[in-house]
Amino acid sequence: MTPRRKRLLVVLGILGGVAASVALAVMASRENIMFYYDPSQVVAGKAPLTKRFRIGGMVVKGSVARNPGDLQVRFVLTDFAHQVPVEYTGVLPDLFREGQGIIAHGTMSRAGAFVADEVLAKHDEKYMPPEVAASLKKKAALSPAAQGPTT
Amino acid sequence: MGAGGNQIVSTDFWSMGGYARFVWPCFAFAGVVLGWNLWSARRYYAAARLRAERALEAAMAAGEEA
Amino acid sequence: MWTWFYKLASPPYVYAAAAALAPWFLGLAAITVGYGLVDGLVYAPPDYQQGDAFRIIYVHAPSAWLSLFAYTSMALAGAIALVWRIKMGHAVAAASAPIGASFTVLALVTGSLWGRPMWGTYWAWDPRLTSELILLFLYVGVMSLRSAFEDPSRGDRAAALLGIVGLVNVPIIHYSVTWWNSLHQGATVAKLGKPPMPGSMLWPLLSMLLGFMLFYGAVLCMRLRGEVLNRERQAKWVREAIKS
Numbered sequence: 001m002t003p004r005r006k007r008l009l010v011v012l013g014i015l016g017g018v019a020a021s022v023a024l025a026v027m028a029s030r031e032n033i034m035f036y037y038d039p040s041q042v043v044a045g046k047a048p049l050t051k052r053f054r055i056g057g058m059v060v061k062g063s064v065a066r067n068p069g070d071l072q073v074r075f076v077l078t079d080f081a082h083q084v085p086v087e088y089t090g091v092l093p094d095l096f097r098e099g100q101g102i103i104a105h106g107t108m109s110r111a112g113a114f115v116a117d118e119v120l121a122k123h124d125e126k127y128m129p130p131e132v133a134a135s136l137k138k139k140a141a142l143s144p145a146a147q148g149p150t151t
Numbered sequence: 152m153g154a155g156g157n158q159i160v161s162t163d164f165w166s167m168g169g170y171a172r173f174v175w176p177c178f179a180f181a182g183v184v185l186g187w188n189l190w191s192a193r194r195y196y197a198a199a200r201l202r203a204e205r206a207l208e209a210a211m212a213a214g215e216e217a
Numbered sequence: 218m219w220t221w222f223y224k225l226a227s228p229p230y231v232y233a234a235a236a237a238l239a240p241w242f243l244g245l246a247a248i249t250v251g252y253g254l255v256d257g258l259v260y261a262p263p264d265y266q267q268g269d270a271f272r273i274i275y276v277h278a279p280s281a282w283l284s285l286f287a288y289t290s291m292a293l294a295g296a297i298a299l300v301w302r303i304k305m306g307h308a309v310a311a312a313s314a315p316i317g318a319s320f321t322v323l324a325l326v327t328g329s330l331w332g333r334p335m336w337g338t339y340w341a342w343d344p345r346l347t348s349e350l351i352l353l354f355l356y357v358g359v360m361s362l363r364s365a366f367e368d369p370s371r372g373d374r375a376a377a378l379l380g381i382v383g384l385v386n387v388p389i390i391h392y393s394v395t396w397w398n399s400l401h402q403g404a405t406v407a408k409l410g411k412p413p414m415p416g417s418m419l420w421p422l423l424s425m426l427l428g429f430m431l432f433y434g435a436v437l438c439m440r441l442r443g444e445v446l447n448r449e450r451q452a453k454w455v456r457e458a459i460k461s
């Protein structure tokens with residue numbers, strides 16, 4: 001093999017490597033985007049019944065019920081139009097709380113609940129000290145509609 | 152101002168409110184990256200300068216012979 | 218009219234200017250990063266939801282921002298070099314790539330360490346995370362392409378081309394959080410309007426952003442000097458510069 005041809009192969013190898021890794025990464029994230037549904041779509045029966053998918057929404061306030069003794073948690077997800085009950089066993093992320101946006105990964109059960117094997121919490125781009133949040137909350141308590149969704 | 156609030160939530164600065172094992176590695180790795188950049192830039196320049204000096208010496212030696 | 222431009226881009230001028238600028242950039246970077254670290258780690262209040270883990274923003278956001286800035290500078294320098302045949306453009310691009318790549322790694326690592334406690338995972342094939350990973354692949358591709366050719370000028374041109382093509386990834390990274398349903402939150406300091414953060418948290422962040430930019434400037438100047446020497450080894454002005 002001439003050095004020239006060898007160089008050409010090296011260059012093609014680099015370009016091919018970059019293209020392949022980009023393609024693989026894009027495919028992996030495409031799958032994530034494609035199999036994403038919100039509670040309304042799930043209620044309308046648009047989500048796959050047998051395949052794993054992701055569901056995103058807000059944890060309904062007051063819906064989180066923990067099993068004393070083990071790590072099982074039940075809560076209700078909402079997109080402010082429809083609601084889907086979710087079951088999960090495991091450690092929840094620190095940001096998981098009522099009123100928080102989350103994304104769960106799992107399948108639908110026959111009973112119509114979403115059985116999650118992974119729960120990820122989303123957060124918004126707002127940051128503030130606890131004192132400010134507390135005083136905002138006080139104001140929000142006077143007008144319940146003020147704390148809207150943040151997704 | 153902020154310092155007061157800080158002390159209420161995290162009594163110990165180094166514990167970072169329980170997130171020490173995430174916060175400190177981030178800042179440590181940032182130090183590594185900043186340090187690596189300075190080190191490698193200096194090394195790159197030193198190597199380039201050495202090569203240029205060698206080229207100059209070689210050219211001068213050739214010039215003297217001629 | 219363009220003569221001043223070409224003079225500005227002449228190797229001896231670039232070599233001298235880089236030497237003069239580097240210590241200024243580095244000194245100012247030390248001040249701004251030093252202030253940002255102390256104010257961000259000690260004085261800024263913890264976040265109401267994330268507690269002290271939010272302080273990771275002070276290295277994560279500046280490094281992520283710099284990874285995009287360095288890539289854009291690299292691609293633009295390469296484009297200028299291709300269009301106007303200014304050799305120093307390739308030198309700037311070559312000096313920029315390893316810096317940008319290192320800060321891309323820093324952004325990915327700190328993001329991962331932030332994601333674990335907050336989102337609940339070190340990594341997700343999320344649009345923002347994936348496109349930032351692709352940025353790292355592009356940096357690696359550009360750097361290896363440059364060194365893959367026997368003839369350095371062909372390597373320069375190939376690297377510049379890949380850099381320009383890869384530029385499409387930059388807006389994708391930036392807008393990934395608005396275009397797709399991303400785990401990653403939107404930008405904190407993007408619009409000129411009111412940032413969603415009080416001053417006590419914002420000032421150290423802005424200082425770190427500026428500090429990382431200045432640091433990039435300093436390291437770029439230092440690398441650029443080596444790059445110019447490598448490229449101009451045979452030139453008369455280099456011999457005179459080195460003799461002294």
